[in-house]
Amino acid sequence: MDVTPLVPEGVQIIHGYGDGAFRIAQIVHHGPVLVMPEMTIPWAVEAGNALDPVDLATLEPILSAGSRFDILLIGTGSKQVFVPPAVRQAIRDRGPVAEMMDTGAACRTFNVLLAEGRRVAAALLPVG
Numbered sequence: 615m616d617v618t619p620l621v622p623e624g625v626q627i628i629h630g631y632g633d634g635a636f637r638i639a640q641i642v643h644h645g646p647v648l649v650m651p652e653m654t655i656p657w658a659v660e661a662g663n664a665l666d667p668v669d670l671a672t673l674e675p676i677l678s679a680g681s682r683f684d685i686l687l688i689g690t691g692s693k694q695v696f697v698p699p700a701v702r703q704a705i706r707d708r709g710p711v712a713e714m715m716d717t718g719a720a721c722r723t724f725n726v727l728l729a730e731g732r733r734v735a736a737a738l739l740p741v742g
Contacts, residue, residue: 625651625728628721634740636721648675649736650683651728657737670704676735677708685727686710689720689738710735717741 626639646657
């Protein structure tokens with residue numbers, strides 16, 4: 615049985631994650647990544663302390679994207695970590711609502727929202 619979500623042509627889904635890497639649109643990316651429907655790029659943070667504090671400049675490819683995003687999923691690694699309210703508000707001031715969750719949940723949520731046609735992006739820290 616095929617459980618791949620139906621997504622519009624030209625967008626990429628997250629196929630897997632683990633061992634410090636992600637498989638997105640059948641391409642393996644090592645380390646932290648910024649994922650948008652049309653592309654994935656390295657997230658210029660150190661995986662161990664990327665969220666303490668969050669440097670908004672590292673999110674600039676998403677925050678300044680030509681197509682505005684409604685939701686920014688932040689995958690915080692193997693467990694959910696919350697960023698300070700001031701950082702969430704600074705992200706919101708630039709457009710998207712930031713939602714923090716563990717990386718696995720962020721990957722699954724990205725795919726579901728993408729299949730629903732939502733304008734979503736993700737900043738993902740690797741696990742394992």
